[in-house]
Amino acid sequence: MPLIETLAAIVGPTQVLTDAADLAPYLADWRGRYHGAARCIVRPGCAEEVAALVRACAAARVPMVPQGGNTSLCGAATPDAAGEAVVISLARLNRIRALDAANNTITVEAGCTLAAVQQAAAAAGRLFPLSLASQGSCLIGGNLSTNAGGVHVLRYGNTRELTLGLEVVLPSGELWNGLRGLRKDNTGYDLKQLFIGAEGTLGIITAAVLKLFPAPRTTATAWLAIDSPAAALAVLARMQARFGAMLTACELVSGVALALVRRHLPGQTAPLPTTSAWHLLVDVSGADTAPVLLAALEECLGDALAAGEVSDVVIAQTLAQAAHLWALRENISEAQKREGFSIKHDISLPISAIPEFIAATDAALAAAFPGIRCVTFGHIGDGNLHYNQSMLDAADNARLLAGQAAVDRLIHDRVAALGGSISAEHGIGQLKRAELARYRSPVELATMRAIKQALDPLGLMNPGKVL
Structure with missing residues (x-):
């Protein structure tokens, strides 16, 4: 109670939650896989309050769990079951601090939703290109802490590439102001990179300076039916040669994934009259007029049809049609959630290795786990696949989930053998902590632990995550 009284004095009594009903939404992850406990939830309203909270918890030797929109898919924002931790919600830090159109930067607090940042940029005639299915609920602090990717990495890069500066509360309670909107700054170590992708284990991000881009004049969207992932690579190469950086997104969707969306989400009609084992969803954008861009896309995809790389195509003629095509892709995770629990893998591979990985690993899984x-599905343009497993029968699925370690080992060993990564954009959290220790070298792990020890010697910042 003395600690809770101290925290209440910092943020106000109404911003410290202790009742079980109030705590519940903060103590489970989005998938419902992880459940924890906490002393309380505190909701600071500014960076200085975050710093004061961290100093109070550090003095009391109480662990802290930073939390944004609580959309983590790896349990990174869920406290453990001990009930000792204080969850620090950043949702009230939701101001757009500045927008510099001439410098193409926007300075935002960590509690801004991704959608709010996109909208602020659009109001100034600019684009903030990070785009995720959860953009209405995920917060910028979480995007930074997981180095979020999304559908536009092919053209614009991950969150790391979109960040110029950070403001961070260190585990000591000191507030570091690194909010510099510079594209060139060689004054020593690039400290911001320590905190991007660290999942709150090295400090709490409270604000960021993010890159903006000129808003594209037009965007053209198409849905393609293809025979195989190998055909997808042929189409990708063709479109990159034709459009270069104008190719904004290239998403691979299996027929199984599309069927799940159509089964669980009303109104999601098939984009093409024919069925196909695989599909591509592509976006091209640029400064051309809509007729010019559409004509170029039609010509490119016509050549792909003639070459046998594509079996059928639909090109969106309106914004509504484009939104419908994107909804088919973006609702796959929601459809899987409604279907039931599944084993999820967020992997990256050299793009050239994707067809081999899918064919060989699908066959190995079918042999080891019949049914x-x-x-x-995923971002084939940057080598990131979401590769998820389940069984149709509920009892069979429960047995598969109970034996997840064997499924993970088969998949992750194949990823590693092909020079890939076991986490592309979701992070490590609790889910892949043991796997990280298996697939990163002793030198890498020792270096990570040395950084953690240097910044958080008491081990209070989001303990049990990553390391």
Whole structure:
């Protein structure tokens, strides 16, 4: 109680939650896989309050769990079951501090939703290109802490590439102001990179300076039916050669994934009259007029049809049609959630290795776990696959989930053998902590632990995550 009284004095009594009903939404992850406990939830309203909270918790030797929109898919924002931690919600830090159109930067607090940042940029005639299915609820602090990717990495890069400066509360309670909107700054170590992707284990991000881009004049969207992932790579190469940086997104969707969306989400009609084992969703954008861009896309995809790389195509003629095509892709995770629990893998591979990985790993899983179903989709343009497994029968699925370690080992060993990564954009959290220790070298792990020890010697900042 003395600690809770101290925290209440910092943020106000109404911003410290202790009742079980109030705590519940903060203590489970989005997938419902992880559940924890906490002393309380505190909701600071500014960076200085975050710093004061951290100093109070550090003095009391109480662990802290930073939390944004609580959309983590790896349990990174969920406290453990001990009930000792204080969850620090950043949702009230939701101001757009500045927008410099001439410098193409926007300075935002960590509690801004991704959608709010996109809208602020659009109001100034600019684009903030990070785009995720959860953008209405995920917060910028979480995007930074997981180095979020999304559908536009192909053209604009991950969150790391979109960040110029940070403001961070260190585990000591000191507030570091690194909010510099500079594209060139060689004054020593680039400290911001320590905190991007660290999942709150090295400090609490409270604000960021993010890159903006000129808003594209037009965007053209198409849905393609293809025979195989190998055909997807042929189309990708063709479109990159034709459009270069104008190719904004290239998403691979399996027929199994599309069927899940159509089954669980009303109104999601098939984009093409024919069925196909695989699909591509592509976006091109630029400064051309709509007729010019559409004509170029039609010509490119016509050549792909003639070459046998594509079996059918639909090009969106309106914004509504484009939104419908994107909804088919962006609702796959929601459809899987409604279907039931599945084993999820967020992997990256050299793009050239994707067809080999899918063919060989699908066959190995089918042999080891008869009846297994692979739901495969993702950002083929940057080598990131979401590769998820489940069984149709509920009892069979429960047994598969109980034996997840064997599924993970088969998949992750194949990823590692092909020079890939076991986490592309979701992070490590609790889910992949043991796997990280298996697939990163002793030198890498020792270096990570040395950084953690240097910044958080008491081990109070989001303990049990990553390391």
